Amino acid sequence: MFGRSKQEITLNVAFCRDQFPAACWNWAFFENAGGSYVPHSVIKRxxxxxxxxxxxxxxxxxxxxxxxxxxxxxxxxxxxxxxxxxxxxxxxxxxxxxxxxxxxxxxxxxxxxxxxxxxxxxxxxxxxxxxxxxxxxxxxxxxxxxxxxxxxxxxxxxxxxxxxxxxxxxxxxxxxxxxxxxxxxxxxxxxxxxxxxxxxxxxxxxxxxxxxxxxxxxxxxxxxxxxxxxxxxxxxxxxxxxxxxxxxxxxxxxxxxxxxxxxxxxxxxxxxxxxxxISDYITAVAGEHLDDAPNDLFARTRAVYDLFARHEADLAKIFIDWASNKDGIRLIGRETADADERAPTFSFVSEKKSSAEIAEAAANHKVGIRHGDFYAKRLVEALGISGEDGVVRCSMAHYNTLDEAKLLVETLDKVV
Ligand SMILES: Cc1ncc(COP(=O)(O)O)c(C=O)c1O
Structure with a gap:
C-alpha cells in the first residue's frame, strides 16, 4: 500500500473474511442489522x-x-x-x-x-x-x-x-x-x-x-x-x-x-x-491496509471505517440499482448508495409477494434475509405497512463481497 493515497486504497475483503470463522461464509448473509459476525479475535479474548x-x-x-x-x-x-x-x-x-x-x-x-x-x-x-x-x-x-x-x-x-x-x-x-x-x-x-x-x-x-x-x-x-x-x-x-x-x-x-x-x-x-x-480486529485491518497506521486507536478506527464505508457504497449500489429499476417494489428510504446519505440496510415491500414469502424463498438460494417490523413497529405502521408481515430487510456489512450482493439481487429478482 506504500505510496498510495488513502482514497486509492480499497478494502481487502478477503483479508477481513479470513479474520472470521470459515463457517460464516457458507451462506450469503444479509441479516447483519440483526447482529454481525464475530471475528476470531473476540472469540479468543x-x-x-x-x-x-x-x-x-x-x-x-x-x-x-x-x-x-x-x-x-x-x-x-x-x-x-x-x-x-x-x-x-x-x-x-x-x-x-x-x-x-x-x-x-x-x-x-x-x-x-x-x-x-x-x-x-x-x-x-x-x-x-x-x-x-x-x-x-x-x-x-x-x-x-x-x-x-x-x-x-x-x-x-x-x-x-x-x-x-x-x-x-x-x-x-x-x-x-x-x-x-x-x-x-x-x-x-x-x-x-x-x-x-x-x-x-x-x-x-x-x-x-x-x-x-x-x-x-x-x-x-x-x-x-x-x-x-x-x-x-x-x-x-x-x-x-x-x-x-x-x-x-x-x-x-x-x-x-x-x-x-x-x-x-x-x-x-x-x-x-x-x-x-473488536479493537484487535480494527487494528488488524488497519495494519493490512495502511503502512502508516495511526498509533492511536481513535484515528485507526476512523481510517478503517473510511475503508468500510467505501466498500459498503459499492455493495449498496448493486442493491439500489436493482431496487430502483424493479417494478412492483417499494423501497423504504433514500434511493441512493451515497455513503454519507445511507448505510447499506435496505427494506422493501413487494406488490406481488408477501415479505414472509420472499424471505423464505431467498433461504432456498442460501441467501439469509428476514422480514418483519424489526421492533420498529411504530415506523412500519406509520408507513402503512402491515405490522405482522412487515418489510423484507437486506442488510450488508463490510465483509460482504460484491459477488454476494449480486447473488442477493439475482435471487430477489427470481423470487419477488
Ligand atoms: C436501531 C436499533 N436500535 C436499538 C436496538 C436494540 O438493541 P439491543 O438489542 O441491544 O437492545 C436495535 C436492535 O435490533 C436496533 O436495530
Whole structure:
C-alpha cells in the first residue's frame, strides 16, 4: 500500500473474511442489522478470559488482578474507539436496557409537565422508555416521520421544541430505512432550545465512524453485537450529565461511579474483557491496509471505517440499482448508495409477494434475509405497512463481497 493515497486504497475483503470463522461464509448473509459476525479475535479474548481468569475481578491475588486488567482494557478500548473518556462509557446488557436505565436515571431531574420528544422513526429501544415517562407526569410529544418518504423534517422539530422540552430521542440511522440523519445539526437545534439528545446509533455504528464529541451528542447508544463484538450494549454520556443522572444501582454505589451506577445488572465480566477483540480486529485491518497506521486507536478506527464505508457504497449500489429499476417494489428510504446519505440496510415491500414469502424463498438460494417490523413497529405502521408481515430487510456489512450482493439481487429478482 506504500505510496498510495488513502482514497486509492480499497478494502481487502478477503483479508477481513479470513479474520472470521470459515463457517460464516457458507451462506450469503444479509441479516447483519440483526447482529454481525464475530471475528476470531473476540472469540479468543473471550476464551482466554474464561480459561485464565475464572474468578471475581478486583481481588488481591494474581488471577483476580488479571481479570480486572482485562475488563478495564476492554472498557478502555471501546471508549478510545469513539474518542470518549472511560467514565463516559457505560457497558450494559443491551441498548434497550441501557436506554431504559437512562430514562429512569434522568426522570428525577425533571418536573411534572416537562416534555420529551420522541420520533416514530425509532426502534422501540429509544422510544418505549421515554414514552413510559408519561406515567410519571412527563408530556410525550411525537416527532412523526413523513409517511411517504420515511424522512424526518428538522423544521418540524423546531416547531415542537418548547422551553419545557428536556430531551429529544431519535435514531442516527433507522434499522428499517438505512438513512443517515444529520446528528450534528439536529443536536445543535435541540441544544439551542435548551434540551438534550439521546441518539440511537445502533444501525449506524457497524458502518460508519462514531465521533460523539464532533457531534456534541449528549447520549449515544449502540449495540456491540452489531459492531463485531459479543452480545452487549454501549451507552456514551457526557461526563457532567452522567454525574447528574441518578444512580440505578445499589444505594451505596457512589454517584461519581458513572459507568458502574448506570449498569444495575453489574458488569458482564468475560464479555467486557472480550471487547478488546473488536479493537484487535480494527487494528488488524488497519495494519493490512495502511503502512502508516495511526498509533492511536481513535484515528485507526476512523481510517478503517473510511475503508468500510467505501466498500459498503459499492455493495449498496448493486442493491439500489436493482431496487430502483424493479417494478412492483417499494423501497423504504433514500434511493441512493451515497455513503454519507445511507448505510447499506435496505427494506422493501413487494406488490406481488408477501415479505414472509420472499424471505423464505431467498433461504432456498442460501441467501439469509428476514422480514418483519424489526421492533420498529411504530415506523412500519406509520408507513402503512402491515405490522405482522412487515418489510423484507437486506442488510450488508463490510465483509460482504460484491459477488454476494449480486447473488442477493439475482435471487430477489427470481423470487419477488
Ligand atoms: C436501531 C436499533 N436500535 C436499538 C436496538 C436494540 O438493541 P439491543 O438489542 O441491544 O437492545 C436495535 C436492535 O435490533 C436496533 O436495530
Amino acid at each position: 473471550l476464551t482466554d478470559y474464561m480459561t485464565e481468569c475464572q474468578v471475581q475481578p478486583g481481588g488481591p491475588f494474581p488471577s483476580s488482578q488479571l481479570a480486572q486488567q482485562r475488563m478495564d482494557e476492554g472498557h478502555r478500548n471501546m471508549a478510545e474507539m469513539i474518542g470518549a473518556d472511560v467514565d463516559e462509557v457505560v457497558i450494559g446488557p443491551s441498548t434497550s436496557m441501557n436506554i431504559d436505565v437512562l430514562s429512569r436515571s434522568l426522570r428525577p431531574l425533571w418536573n411534572e409537565g416537562d416534555e420529551v420528544i420522541v420520533t416514530n422513526l425509532n426502534h422501540e429501544a429509544n422510544s418505549g422508555p421515554w414514552r413510559r415517562l408519561a406515567e410519571t407526569g412527563i408530556r410525550v410529544v411525537e416527532w412523526p416521520v413523513n409517511p411517504e418518504t420515511a424522512q424526518l423534517d428538522i423544521d418540524l422539530l423546531d416547531r415542537l421544541l418548547t422551553d419545557k422540552t428536556r430531551l429529544v430521542a431519535f435514531p442516527h440511522v433507522s434499522n428499517i430505512t438505512g438513512d443517515i440523519n444529520d446528528v450534528k445539526t439536529i443536536t445543535r437545534r435541540v441544544h439551542e432550545a435548551g434540551a438534550l439528545v439521546c441518539v440511537d446509533g445502533v444501525a449506524y455504528a457497524p458502518h460508519r465512524f462514531v465521533d460523539v464529541k464532533a457531534w456534541d451528542a449528549d447520549f449515544y447508544a449502540f449495540s456491540l453485537y452489531k459492531t463485531y463484538g459479543p452480545h452487549i450494549g454501549l451507552l456514551y454520556g457526557k461526563k457532567g450529565l452522567l454525574l447528574e443522572a441518578k444512580s440505578r444501582h445499589h444505594y451505596f454505589i457512589p454517584e461519581t461511579a458513572t459507568s458502574y451506577k448506570m449498569n444495575p445488572a453489574g458488569p458482564q465480566h468475560e464479555i467486557i474483557a472480550s471487547l478488546s477483540g
